[in-house]
Amino acid sequence: DGGITQSPKYLFRKEGQNVTLSCEQNLNHDAMYWYRQDPGQGLRLIYYSQIVNDFQKGDIAEGYSVSREKKESFPLTVTSAQKNPTAFYLCASSGPSHQPQHFGDGTRLSIL
């Protein structure tokens, strides 16, 4: 079945550590997105990529980094510079212009 897979489902980070969240899609979508969701809140955009080897910062990019070396993959690294990383992270992808986004089931990141 086509879809978006995020892994791991739960992740724990130690102080000073970088961690990488995986996002893979087999929908052949050009565009991919990373969002952060805090409890009871909406989605805030971290980074997005409209095409391979290109990406743009969203509203809250500080302390995060991404790469887009393959169409199917858009990993997110939460760096040690992100002082409050505890949140639910959602990855999404979309097809041709103005089409709905498809979401993965998220990764919940906590600090040890």
Next chain:
Amino acid sequence: SQQGEEDPQALSIQEGENATMNCSYKTSINNLQWYRQNSGRGLVHLILIRSNEREKHSGRLRVTLDTSKKSSSLLITASRAADTASYFCATDAGRGNTPLVFGKGTRLSVIA
């Protein structure tokens, strides 16, 4: 930046009743989309209404759009306990695959 604002923030109804959620936004849009999120899961697309449409139906869902008031409403008829979730509106205002802008959501509880 959050463009859509849902109202109410939370809604509790009895099974069989109708649920209405509202969304207001600030700028011109290409389309407006509604998504559903079950607890701890990713978002699922429900319905998309284009800026030149006024009303759209999908099963028990009815969406209206009033571009003059920059507002939309989502009506769920004959609600079921399984409709318990958070509902988000998202506006598509840019060109190409620019990111959606999500509101903070309405948390719906349907009591059996």
